[in-house]
Amino acid sequence: xxxxxxxxxxxxxxALAGCGGGDPLPTLPPTPSSxxxxxxxxxxxxxxxxxxxxxxxxxxxxxxxGGVNPERIASHAVGEFYEAEIEGFRTLRxxxxxxxxxxxxxxxxxxxxxxxGSQSSAVVAAYLCVDVSGVDVLDTQGASxxxxxxxxxxxxxVTFDLDGDGGLVPSDRSPWExxxxxxxxx
Amino acid sequence: xxxxxxxFALLVALGASPTGIGAAAANxxxxxxxxxxxxxxxxxxxxxxxxxxxxxxxGGTGGTGGPTxxxxxxxxxxxxxxxxxxxxxxxxxxxxxxxxxxxxDIASFVPTPGRQQMEPDGWTxxxxxxxxxxxxGPHVVGGTLLGRPAEVRFTPTAYRWAYxxxxxxxxxxxxxxxxxxxxxxxxxxxxxxxxERLGDYTITxxxxxxxxxxxxxxxxxxxxxxxxxxxxxxxxxxxTAKTVLVEHDCRANPNGxxx
Numbered sequence: 001x002x003x004x005x006x007x008x009x010x011x012x013x014x015a016l017a018g019c020g021g022g023d024p025l026p027t028l029p030p031t032p033s034s035x036x037x038x039x040x041x042x043x044x045x046x047x048x049x050x051x052x053x054x055x056x057x058x059x060x061x062x063x064x065x066g067g068v069n070p071e072r073i074a075s076h077a078v079g080e081f082y083e084a085e086i087e088g089f090r091t092l093r094x095x096x097x098x099x100x101x102x103x104x105x106x107x108x109x110x111x112x113x114x115x116x117g118s119q120s121s122a123v124v125a126a127y128l129c130v131d132v133s134g135v136d137v138l139d140t141q142g143a144s145x146x147x148x149x150x151x152x153x154x155x156x157x158v159t160f161d162l163d164g165d166g167g168l169v170p171s172d173r174s175p176w177e178x179x180x181x182x183x184x185x186x
Numbered sequence: 187x188x189x190x191x192x193x194f195a196l197l198v199a200l201g202a203s204p205t206g207i208g209a210a211a212a213n214x215x216x217x218x219x220x221x222x223x224x225x226x227x228x229x230x231x232x233x234x235x236x237x238x239x240x241x242x243x244x245g246g247t248g249g250t251g252g253p254t255x256x257x258x259x260x261x262x263x264x265x266x267x268x269x270x271x272x273x274x275x276x277x278x279x280x281x282x283x284x285x286x287x288x289x290x291d292i293a294s295f296v297p298t299p300g301r302q303q304m305e306p307d308g309w310t311x312x313x314x315x316x317x318x319x320x321x322x323g324p325h326v327v328g329g330t331l332l333g334r335p336a337e338v339r340f341t342p343t344a345y346r347w348a349y350x351x352x353x354x355x356x357x358x359x360x361x362x363x364x365x366x367x368x369x370x371x372x373x374x375x376x377x378x379x380x381x382e383r384l385g386d387y388t389i390t391x392x393x394x395x396x397x398x399x400x401x402x403x404x405x406x407x408x409x410x411x412x413x414x415x416x417x418x419x420x421x422x423x424x425x426t427a428k429t430v431l432v433e434h435d436c437r438a439n440p441n442g443x444x445x
Contacts, residue, residue, distance in 0.1 A: 088218030
């Protein structure tokens with residue numbers, strides 16, 4: 001019933017606008033509106049932070065085991081982001097590098113949130129600041145392969161999709177200027 | 187100088203094993219890269235893969251035959267190793283002589299406000315989807331930044347519609363006409379909205395832009411934060427639709443049966 005031709009609609013409007021009184025025209029039954037996914041932008045940002053913290057935790061676990069069974073990250077990373085992480089784990093595995101410690105989410109600013117969740121992808125985007133100072137990567141001899149010039153605070157623009165349970169899962173990530181999001185949370 | 191020599195040797199090895207190392211897509215930087223070298227804003231490089239590196243780096247402790255241990259590298263060396271086809275990507279390291287550019291610094295660069303349109307135009311039917319869409323896109327504005335000629339590129343990233351009926355939504359797409367989207371009239375689009383009640387409404391749209399700057403055709407550097415600009419307002423009357431049989435065109439014969 002939702003499909004209605006433009007011509008009929010015009011006719012209806014003309015009938016409404018111009019002509020002969022009579023009973024008020026009945027309205028069409030209301031369309032069920034989509035349930036909002038997030039009640040507020042604050043809630044959306046909190047969900048994004050939770051999803052990213054869960055991703056960092058899962059990443060640290062797999063990396064601490066040398067990157068074996070990297071598909072385990074699939075519940076915490078999707079799309080291009082997932083592909084990039086699989087590649088990263090392969091690098092760890094091939095070089096027999098071991099990761100100790102975990103990155104920590106240090107700050108977050110919302111870029112946008114589609115509170116209605118009208119699409120399932122890219123519903124939330126946020127600028128995130130990650131502290132990697134507590135993480136080291138060791139070779140088979142136990143020597144660090146971390147670059148001495150690695151920045152300890154790194155900012156990213158992260159896009160999140162809806163997962164099946166009403167939560168978020170990161171789907172894309174780009175490096176971002178470490179300016180405001182990292183300094184604001186210090 | 188010694189480090190450069192090592193890097194060159196690695197690059198030669200790359201020629202024999204092209205799959206071992208590679209430039210990543212411009213915006214991809216996985217967590218391993220982030221932890222080992224840091225993800226450089228504006229571009230990044232992938233890690234060394236499983237290629238065998240001829241010769242050992244100074245102080246290297248890796249054995250022979252097994253997986254090799256790359257030397258500690260600074261980002262410039264990583265870029266060199268990754269054989270970035272576009273060196274400017276790797277030169278995107280912040281110039282220590284240039285302070286961090288903020289939105290305040292580019293206040294003299296004004297993005298072109300977007301516009302919004304709707305289908306149908308100016309009226310719609312309660313209970314059916316009305317299609318709103320924005321007309322905007324990435325654009326570059328020239329000017330002066332820190333006393334030097336510069337360009338700022340604005341990219342729309344989010345669209346906040348307030349529909350005038352107490353509801354609003356933020357979209358990540360600017361939408362399009364029914365025809366452009368291949369959607370039948372009054373069908374849902376990613377940016378459509380359904381009015382439930384009759385009345386007159388004013389629709390406002392704010393478009394969120396991100397900004398990047400560059401000097402003299404150099405690499406684009408993102409500026410933290412976003413700029414939100416209002417678009418034009420739209421005015422809409424919501425009515426009802428009812429299918430009736432009429433004798434003639436009601437516009438020609440407004441007093442005819444059914445009109």
